[in-house]
Structure formats: structure tokens, C-alpha cells
Amino acid sequence: MTLTVLVAYKTRSTMLDKLIYIETFGCQMNVNDSERIVSMLAELGYAPTNDPATADMILLNTCSVRGGAEEKVYRRLANLRIYKRDGKKQIIAVGGCVAQQEGEELLRKLPYLDLVIGTHNLHLLPDMVIGAEHGERRSETTFIDNEQRLDLFPSIKGESRLSRFVTVMQGCDNFCSYCIVPFVRGREISRRSKDILTEVRQLADDGVREVILLGQNVNSYGSKIDYEPTFAELIQQVAEIKGIDRIRFTTSHPKDMSDDLIACFGNVPKLSGQIHLPAQSGSDAVLSLMGRGYTRNSYLEKICKxxxxxxxxxxxxxxxxxxxxxxxxxxxxxxxxxxxxxxxxxxxxxxxxxxxxxxxxxxxxxxxxxxxxxxxxxxxxxxxxxxxxxQTYIGSIMNVLAEGEGKLPGQISGKADIGRIVNFTGDVSMIGSFIDVKITKAYPNSLLGELYK
Ligand code: SF4
Structure with a gap:
């Protein structure tokens, strides 16, 4: 099932006099790109909205990892175009993997579509939007060279939050037999560590307490170049930054789970106690057909370590x-x-x-x-x-980063070190702090707790 995330933000400035509605499909990289789009288009006066009917611009940030993605995008665009009827001047744009895959074809098939933005072309978006405001239709899906990619790694300016993604690498060289990512996102590239550390320091200065290091194959970071740290070393360097108290990363490939990286879970206290490590199958025969580069046993050995x-x-x-x-x-x-x-x-x-x-x-x-x-x-x-x-968490004490108000009055919501959402009784003065919470109840997707004194 494709995850659909509606990006919702507060207006940052009263100078923002136009509205953009974004729907994001798929992975965290796309969620991050959508945040970057919001941050870039704020410079042109666009503020995010949850209501496509009132939007001056609608953007679908698409994913093509699962089958049927293209049809889904066409269907969604057909639904959204109703807002453009009655002569309303509204920009409709498609970004992400389906845009990369289909390119100009989308513009050709859909006369009401204004912009198609490929996965390497987000930096062109402001220009494209200015053009579209004057009636220009445009598709940009060219892969750019590595030098340019290094200079264009996304970093998001904008409203401060407690937890932020930091892109450390992009693309993938693995070519798992079922996966389209290397074709639509391009080959693997690791960002300069000095740029990563500068961004994390800036985030810490802005009040961010947790960073999530992001990449399609994040733990392959630095493995193909000898002038950058390994991923394990990068985590240690990020952990030295004052103000950042928790580090996560996603998504890891089992074959790139080095002993040094595994050791970080023991010797970097800021590293979260949760890891996403996709196996994809438990059968060696299927893993081999998938071209995953590990066996069931080698995967289980890493889990055991x-x-x-x-x-x-x-x-x-x-x-x-x-x-x-x-x-x-x-x-x-x-x-x-x-x-x-x-x-x-x-x-x-x-x-x-x-x-x-x-x-x-x-x-x-x-x-x-x-x-x-x-x-x-x-x-x-x-x-x-x-x-x-x-159920085993009931009665345990978890250290929770209080991130905002919960759904119920008097409730604060945050994330525990193990990545679980924890709702607990508290007050807004706690937001931004790490709070010890005693877990009292467990739900399928979250935990409930009370202050532990
Ligand atoms: S490692 Fe992940 S992104 Fe890369 S090809 Fe395999 S499944 Fe796709």
C-alpha cells in the first residue's frame, strides 16, 4: 500500500499571500522533498494549505516503487483538476518518481497539467513556478552530474521543529531486481560531511533536538569514497554536536550494516534504540532472485549482533x-x-x-x-x-522527547528512544524536553503513559 502523507504546516509569515497544496506519496525522502518545496516556495510567497479548493498551486509528490503508481497519479490528478475549472488560475504540478519516469508524456497527456519536476530538478522549481504563473508549461527531468548534485543537497530552511531530517546521501547503486529507485532517483552519491555537520549545527542552534539521517541506502554513506568518513564515523561526529540529543537513521541495507556501525548502538548513547533493517524475504532462494546481496543467516547474524x-x-x-x-x-x-x-x-x-x-x-x-x-x-x-x-513495555520507564500536544486535553505527545509514539499527561511547558514517562497502556501504534517522578 502506498502511504499518502498530507503535508500540513503553519503559515510562517503574513507576507505569504498565495497557497500551495501538496500531497506526498511514498517514502520519507519524498516527505523531506515536500518540506523542501514548501521552504523554497515560501520565497515566492506561497504558504501551505490543506485545502486544494483554495490553493493557487497543487503539487503531487509521487512515488513509483509499487505497481499501479502511475494510474493512481493520473486518477488523483483527474480528481484535483476540478478545482482548476471555471477559469480559475491554478498551477498543477507533479514531482517525484512518477514525474521522473513519465516526463513530458505527462504534459502531453494532461492538458491541464502545468509542471513536471524530476527527482534531480527541484532546484529549478522556483523558476518553473514563476513561468507557470505566466502560463508556461514545463517539464524538467534531466539527471544532473555529481558535482552539481553535491552542491544541491537539500537542506530545509523554515520553521523550527524538534526533530528534523538531514539528507546525507541520495540514490542507490544496488539495483535490487524488483526496485525502480536507481532508475528514477539516480546512482548513489554521498554528501560532503562538512556540509552535513554545518547543517546539523545550524539545526541545533535553531532548537532541533533530534536529527534523522536520511538516504535511500543510508548506511552505504561514504563507502565508495575515501575522503569522507564512514557512516559509523559520521554518526559519531554528529553525536558530538551540542544540542542534538538523539540521532536516528533510515533506510539501511543489511549488507552495509558494518560491525563499526553496529558498535555505534553500544558506544554512541545519542543513537536511538530503533533500527529499520528491511529483510524483504526470509528465503535464500528469493533473496538471491531479488539480488539483495545477503542470506537469511547473514541477516540474522547482524540482528543477533x-x-x-x-x-x-x-x-x-x-x-x-x-x-x-x-x-x-x-x-x-x-x-x-x-x-x-x-x-x-x-x-x-x-x-x-x-x-x-x-x-x-x-x-x-x-x-x-x-x-x-x-x-x-x-x-x-x-x-x-x-x-x-x-505489552512488555507496560510498567517500563521511557525517555520521551515531548514534541507537541496530544489529541486529548492535558495530553502531550512525543517519541520514545525506540521510536514509539508515547502520549502522556503533561503540560505544554514540557514540549522540547526529554521527559521520563511510565508506560501504563499499549496500543497497536502508540503507548500511553504518565509522568515518572
Ligand atoms: S537498496 Fe533499496 S532503494 Fe536500492 S535498489 Fe534495493 S530496494 Fe531499491
């Missing part, structure tokens, strides 16, 4: 079901892997071929009904594991 170094670490993951040729035995291996790892959360997907990928050429004769029943079985198992792990 992590749990040895940090016994309370929580692991989240991804599993794909119904990959071409996945037998009942292969699927059982994925279920047993889940039991062994005990993920607290799992993102599970039914395989869908992406055009141009190696796996799209594989013979896929598994009936859809079988794939769906495997997905149901897997999700049911995950619900049980999540419930069991969550």
Missing part, C-alpha cells in the same frame, strides 16, 4: 510477499524470520513488477488470490508480535 550490543533495540522491517517463484516453503521462511527477529513493526507488500527492472522479466505465475492470502497471514502474524512486544 545488534541485540547483543543493545539488548533493548527494536527492529522494524519490510517484507515482500508473492515474489515470482515464491513457493509455500519460501513464504514459510519469511514467517519464521519474523518470529526470529520479532519486528515491532513491519511494512509488508505484495510484489508488483516495475517496468524496466530485472524482476519484471521473471515469470510470475502466482495467483493474485494466493499473494493476498499470504499477505493477510503475514499481517496477522505481525499484529500478534507487535501486540506481544508492546
Amino acid at each position: 545488534l541485540k547483543t550490543i543493545r539488548p533493548d533495540i527494536v527492529v522494524t522491517g519490510d517484507i515482500i510477499v508473492g515474489f515470482p517463484g515464491e513457493s509455500d516453503a519460501d513464504f514459510e521462511q519469511s514467517l519464521s524470520l519474523m518470529e526470529e527477529v520479532r519486528y515491532i513493526d513491519l511494512f509488508s507488500f505484495v510484489y508488483s513488477p516495475r517496468p524496466g527492472t530485472k524482476a519484471a522479466k521473471l515469470h510470475d505465475d502466482l495467483p493474485r488470490t494466493l499473494k493476498m492470502s499470504r499477505l493477510d497471514q503475514l499481517m496477522e502474524l505481525q499484529r500478534r508480535i507487535t501486540r506481544e512486544i508492546s
Whole structure:
């Protein structure tokens, strides 16, 4: 299932006299890009809105990782175009992976569409928007060279928040057989560490307490260049920055989970006790067809090392079901892997071929009904594991970064070190601080607690 995130922000300045509505699909990279778009277009007077009807500009920031993404974008655009009727001057734009993939074709097919912005071209957006305000339709989807990419790494200016993403690398060289990312996001590039550290220092000065180091294959950071630190060293350097009290990173590839990086979970106290480490399958045969570069055993060894170094670490993951040729035995291996790892959360997907990928050429004769029943079985198992792990937290004390008011009156909401949302009784003066909370109740996606004195 594609995650849809509606980006909602407060207006930063009364000078903002135009409105932009953004819908973001897919991964955290896209969420980050949407934040960057908001920050860039504020310079042109655009403030974010949650209401497409009143927006001067509508932008879909798309993802094409799952099958059917293109159709979904076309359907959504058809729904949103109603706001442009009656002669209303409104810019409609598409960004992200579908924009990169389809390019000019989108403009050709959709006469009401104004802008198509590829994954390497966000820096051109202000110019494109100015042009579109004067009726210009434009598509930009050219991959740029590495020198330029290094100078254009996203850093977001704007309203201060307690937790911020910091992009440390982009693209991917892995070419897993099912994945379209290397084609639509380009090859891997690691950002200059001095630029990363400057950004993190700036964020700390702005009151940010937690940074999430972001990249498509984040733990491959620095591995292909010898003049930058390794990812483990980068984490240590970020941890030295005063004011930053918690560090997370996403998304990691198991094959790039070095011993040095695993050791950071033991010797960098600021590093969060949660890791997202997607296995994708528990079967060696399927992992080999996926081209993942590790085996079930080597994956489990890394999990074991992590749990040895940090016994309370929580692991989240991804599993794909119904990959071409996945037998009942292969699927059982994925279920047993889940039991062994005990993920607290799992993102599970039914395989869908992406055009141009190696796996799209594989013979896929598994009936859809079988794939769906495997997905149901897997999700049911995950619900049980999540419930069991969550129950063990009742009575424990968690250190929570209080990030804002909860849904209920008198409630504060924040994130524990293990990444779980914790709602607890408190007052707004606590926001921005790390608070010890005693957990009293566990829900599937969050925990409830009270102040621990
Ligand atoms: S590591 Fe594999 S799945 Fe992840 S982005 Fe790269 S190619 Fe895609």
C-alpha cells in the first residue's frame, strides 16, 4: 500500500499571500522533498494549505516503487483538476518518481497539467513556478552530474521543529531486481560531511533536538569514497554536536550494516534504540532472485549482533510477499524470520513488477488470490508480535522527547528512544524536553503513559 502523507504546516509569515497544496506519496525522502518545496516556495510567497479548493498551486509528490503508481497519479490528478475549472488560475504540478519516469508524456497527456519536476530538478522549481504563473508549461527531468548534485543537497530552511531530517546521501547503486529507485532517483552519491555537520549545527542552534539521517541506502554513506568518513564515523561526529540529543537513521541495507556501525548502538548513547533493517524475504532462494546481496543467516547474524550490543533495540522491517517463484516453503521462511527477529513493526507488500527492472522479466505465475492470502497471514502474524512486544513495555520507564500536544486535553505527545509514539499527561511547558514517562497502556501504534517522578 502506498502511504499518502498530507503535508500540513503553519503559515510562517503574513507576507505569504498565495497557497500551495501538496500531497506526498511514498517514502520519507519524498516527505523531506515536500518540506523542501514548501521552504523554497515560501520565497515566492506561497504558504501551505490543506485545502486544494483554495490553493493557487497543487503539487503531487509521487512515488513509483509499487505497481499501479502511475494510474493512481493520473486518477488523483483527474480528481484535483476540478478545482482548476471555471477559469480559475491554478498551477498543477507533479514531482517525484512518477514525474521522473513519465516526463513530458505527462504534459502531453494532461492538458491541464502545468509542471513536471524530476527527482534531480527541484532546484529549478522556483523558476518553473514563476513561468507557470505566466502560463508556461514545463517539464524538467534531466539527471544532473555529481558535482552539481553535491552542491544541491537539500537542506530545509523554515520553521523550527524538534526533530528534523538531514539528507546525507541520495540514490542507490544496488539495483535490487524488483526496485525502480536507481532508475528514477539516480546512482548513489554521498554528501560532503562538512556540509552535513554545518547543517546539523545550524539545526541545533535553531532548537532541533533530534536529527534523522536520511538516504535511500543510508548506511552505504561514504563507502565508495575515501575522503569522507564512514557512516559509523559520521554518526559519531554528529553525536558530538551540542544540542542534538538523539540521532536516528533510515533506510539501511543489511549488507552495509558494518560491525563499526553496529558498535555505534553500544558506544554512541545519542543513537536511538530503533533500527529499520528491511529483510524483504526470509528465503535464500528469493533473496538471491531479488539480488539483495545477503542470506537469511547473514541477516540474522547482524540482528543477533545488534541485540547483543543493545539488548533493548527494536527492529522494524519490510517484507515482500508473492515474489515470482515464491513457493509455500519460501513464504514459510519469511514467517519464521519474523518470529526470529520479532519486528515491532513491519511494512509488508505484495510484489508488483516495475517496468524496466530485472524482476519484471521473471515469470510470475502466482495467483493474485494466493499473494493476498499470504499477505493477510503475514499481517496477522505481525499484529500478534507487535501486540506481544508492546505489552512488555507496560510498567517500563521511557525517555520521551515531548514534541507537541496530544489529541486529548492535558495530553502531550512525543517519541520514545525506540521510536514509539508515547502520549502522556503533561503540560505544554514540557514540549522540547526529554521527559521520563511510565508506560501504563499499549496500543497497536502508540503507548500511553504518565509522568515518572
Ligand atoms: S537498496 Fe534495493 S530496494 Fe533499496 S532503494 Fe536500492 S535498489 Fe531499491
